[in-house]
Amino acid sequence: MLEQRGYGSASASSTQRGLRLIRDDLTSGLPTGYHLDLLSDPCVIILRRPDETVVARFTPFTDPEEIRRAAEEDRESEESEPDG
Numbered sequence: 001m002l003e004q005r006g007y008g009s010a011s012a013s014s015t016q017r018g019l020r021l022i023r024d025d026l027t028s029g030l031p032t033g034y035h036l037d038l039l040s041d042p043c044v045i046i047l048r049r050p051d052e053t054v055v056a057r058f059t060p061f062t063d064p065e066e067i068r069r070a071a072e073e074d075r076e077s078e079e080s081e082p083d084g
Contacts, residue, residue: 029068031075036067047071049078 030036033050040046047055047067055074058067 029064030071034071034075047074049074 030047034055035048037046037048041057043060045058045060045062045067047058047070049055056067056070058070
């Protein structure tokens with residue numbers, strides 16, 4: 001279950017913009033560049049690629065391992081697709 005407590009330290013600029021940060025240990029298992037968007041829709045957790053495209057949406061009660069697995073599967077499928 002993803003919990004919204006114990007946020008990591010925020011920089012002054014992110015605090016001023018009102019960004020909600022998540023703890024580092026929730027994203028440390030994601031492939032490089034993948035991140036969780038908690039701002040676009042406060043009712044869901046959005047997994048995004050480095051280019052900001054949406055990979056998947058999850059409920060706040062999703063196991064973090066499921067999110068990591070989805071990111072890994074997406075990265076692997078992106079790497080295996082030939083450039084077009």
